Structures are given as structure tokens and as C-alpha cells.
Amino acid sequence: MRKLIIKLGRFWVVLGITLVSILLSLTAAWVMMEVTGVPQQDFLPRALPIAVIVLALVVPLVSWYLVGLFIRVHSLEAEMRQLASFDELTGVRNRRSFLDLASSYFEVARRNQQVFSLLLLDLDHFKFVNDNHGHLGGDAVLRQLGRQFLDITRKSDMLGRFGGEEFIFLLPETGADELSHFTERLHGVIRDDPIDWEEQQIHVTASIGITVFDQENCPESLNLLIKQADDALYRAKREGRNCSCRYSPTLAQMRWSDEPKRVNGETL
Structure with missing residues (x-):
């Protein structure tokens, strides 16, 4: 009715x-x-x-x-x-809403052995943006990026604001082969579209941690999968930021030891 x-x-x-x-x-x-x-x-x-x-x-x-x-x-x-x-500033899902939706999807995907990818994106040196342009300038950056991220994601994709300047993506039916193009678009949107603020342009970059849920990597919970993406994000920051890093089973062991290597712009 x-x-x-x-x-x-x-x-x-x-x-x-x-x-x-x-x-x-x-x-x-x-x-x-x-x-x-x-x-x-x-x-x-x-x-x-x-x-x-x-x-x-x-x-x-x-x-x-x-x-x-x-x-x-x-x-x-x-x-x-x-x-x-939804997050009022960026227009994307807030952390709780994203986790509720992603948890439900995770259980279905695990039961049906469906491949999907999880990305954790963190803006580099965002504290400097707030220090140099004020918190309103930082809000302008987050607001514009939220709109741009929504524009490049599919209707089936899930996007949330995970923390202050962290965004999280869940891409259904997306494996390693499809990820390269998407991460390039993410970096391009952030790098090539500076934010206009008070007659100035604010340039930012981002580090991205990636993990793929598939037959070779199938943790028992969404939290473990997010932990993998966070480990990959940490390594991307160690690589020098403004790059993407994909989780591998040996990544955690190398977190405090070997320096990562980069081939053609991708961190291995």
C-alpha cells in the first residue's frame, strides 16, 4: 500500500x-x-x-x-x-553499511566459489592537505573523490569510506586479470583531476592494497580478507606510495624484511 x-x-x-x-x-x-x-x-x-x-x-x-x-x-x-x-561527506557507504553488505556477499561467494576482489585505498600524506589547506580543503578532496569513485564503479560494485581518508572497494566477479585496468583508472582519476579549492589546485595521490578471493586464496572471513588488503596497502606505502600492491601468501613474511620490487609500475 x-x-x-x-x-x-x-x-x-x-x-x-x-x-x-x-x-x-x-x-x-x-x-x-x-x-x-x-x-x-x-x-x-x-x-x-x-x-x-x-x-x-x-x-x-x-x-x-x-x-x-x-x-x-x-x-x-x-x-x-x-x-x-551512507557517508554524508563523500556519498559512498559508511563503514558499517559496507561491512554489512560485504559480509553477506562474502558468505554467498565463499559458498558458491565465486571470484571477487577487495581493494583498500589510502590517500598519501593526507595530513599535509589538511595542514596546508585546512580541514575544509581536505573535505573538498574527499567529496570530489567520492563522486569520481562512484562514477567509475559498476552498479554491482561496493564502495565505502573505511576511515578518514581510506576507501574500500569490493568488485564482484573480478579477478586478477581485470584488476589492472581498474587500478589504473583509480590512479588516473586521483592524479589527473586536481581539486579546485580557493583559487588553488590540490594534487593528491593514493596507495592501493589489493587481494583476490579465488581458489588459491580463500580465507574464512571477510575480516581476514581485509587484513590481506591492509598488508598489501602497507607494502605499497613502503614502495614509495602512489602505487598498487597485490597480496600474496608470502607478503606477510616480507612485511618487515625484504624490500618489494616493482616491474612496469606494478609492485610484486
């Missing part, structure tokens, strides 16, 4: 209520006349004007207010759900 009211709109709902009310009133008047023995030829001149005029004046006024109140409540509920699930 709620969806039908919202779909039809205020005017048509009020009109429908008015017509139904007149019809019910006429029916009630007819029954009363039958019970009391009033001749049927007196029905139209007596009952019809009263039923139509009174209801046509009263019902629209009452129903217009009530339907408007109902639609307003529905709108407020939608706004509350939006605020509860």
Missing part, C-alpha cells in the same frame, strides 16, 4: 479516496432508504446531493492533509536510512 501511494502521488490518491468515499456514502444512503422505506424515486433528489456535496468538500481537505503527512513521514524515513547507510 505504501509503495502504491508513493507511486500514484498525492493528487491521485486524494482523488481516489474522495471518489471511493462518495461511492460508499451513496451505498449507505441507499441501504438506509431501503430499511426506512423511503421511496426509491426520492433517492436521487435527497441522497445524491448530500453525499456528493458534503463529501466532495470534506474528504479532499482531510485526505490531502493525511496523505501529505504520510508522504512526508515516508520521505523522512528514507532520509534516515540514507544517513544511517
Whole structure:
């Protein structure tokens, strides 16, 4: 019923209520006349004007207010759900909403052995942005990047703000072969589209940690998968930032020892 009211709109709902009310009133008047023995030829001149005029004046006024109140409540509920699930600054899902959605997807993917990828993106030296341009400048950067990230993701992809300047992506049915193009687009969007702020341009870069859920790498929980992406992100920062690093089983062992190597711009 709620969806039908919202779909039809205020005017048509009020009109429908008015017509139904007149019809019910006429029916009630007819029954009363039958019970009391009033001749049927007196029905139209007596009952019809009263039923139509009174209801046509009263019902629209009452129903217009009530339907408007109902639609307003529905709108407020939608706004509350939006605020509860999405980050107000960037427009992407907040951490809790992302984790709830991603956890459900993870269980389905693990059960059906579906391949997907998880990316953890952290803006490099973001503290300097806040120090040099103020927190409003930092907010402008996050706001623009949130819009740009939404533009380059598919409807099936999940995107959330994981922390202050961290974003997290879950890409269904995306394996290692498809990741290279996507990460290049991410780096390109960040690098090539500086943010205009108070007659200045703010340039930022990002480090990205990547992990792929597949037959070779199938941890038992989403938290472990996020931990893998975080390890890869840490290594990307050690590599010098502004690059992507993919998790491998030996990555954790090398976290505090061997320096990573880069081939054609990709960290191994």
C-alpha cells in the first residue's frame, strides 16, 4: 500500500479516496432508504446531493492533509536510512553499511566459489592537505573523490569510506586479470583531476592494497580478507606510495624484511 501511494502521488490518491468515499456514502444512503422505506424515486433528489456535496468538500481537505503527512513521514524515513547507510561527506557507504553488505556477499561467494576482489585505498600524506589547506580543503578532496569513485564503479560494485581518508572497494566477479585496468583508472582519476579549492589546485595521490578471493586464496572471513588488503596497502606505502600492491601468501613474511620490487609500475 505504501509503495502504491508513493507511486500514484498525492493528487491521485486524494482523488481516489474522495471518489471511493462518495461511492460508499451513496451505498449507505441507499441501504438506509431501503430499511426506512423511503421511496426509491426520492433517492436521487435527497441522497445524491448530500453525499456528493458534503463529501466532495470534506474528504479532499482531510485526505490531502493525511496523505501529505504520510508522504512526508515516508520521505523522512528514507532520509534516515540514507544517513544511517551512507557517508554524508563523500556519498559512498559508511563503514558499517559496507561491512554489512560485504559480509553477506562474502558468505554467498565463499559458498558458491565465486571470484571477487577487495581493494583498500589510502590517500598519501593526507595530513599535509589538511595542514596546508585546512580541514575544509581536505573535505573538498574527499567529496570530489567520492563522486569520481562512484562514477567509475559498476552498479554491482561496493564502495565505502573505511576511515578518514581510506576507501574500500569490493568488485564482484573480478579477478586478477581485470584488476589492472581498474587500478589504473583509480590512479588516473586521483592524479589527473586536481581539486579546485580557493583559487588553488590540490594534487593528491593514493596507495592501493589489493587481494583476490579465488581458489588459491580463500580465507574464512571477510575480516581476514581485509587484513590481506591492509598488508598489501602497507607494502605499497613502503614502495614509495602512489602505487598498487597485490597480496600474496608470502607478503606477510616480507612485511618487515625484504624490500618489494616493482616491474612496469606494478609492485610484486
